[in-house]
Amino acid sequence: MKPEATVVLQNAKIDMFKGSMKPAVDKWGRVEVTEPAEFAVKEDNNLSLVEYELVECRGRGEVNSF
Secondary structure (H helix, E strand, C coil), rough: CCCCCCCCEEEEEEHHHCCCEEEEEEEEEEECCCCCCCCCHHHHHHHCCCCCCCCCCCCCCCCCCC
16 A cells, blocks of 8 residues: 555544554454545644543443432
């Protein structure tokens, strides 16, 4: 695959790896190089450069009664 190639990802997801987002395709997924597409990439909002952290939520799964 060459840089700037247009690809289609099927059955893909985003995995968190060391605080960054990484695309992942499982065994049922597919990566296909297609015809070039015309679109503009918004480089000013690159969410892959944002570092995320796992936050533990208390009480998850509990039913609150009022």
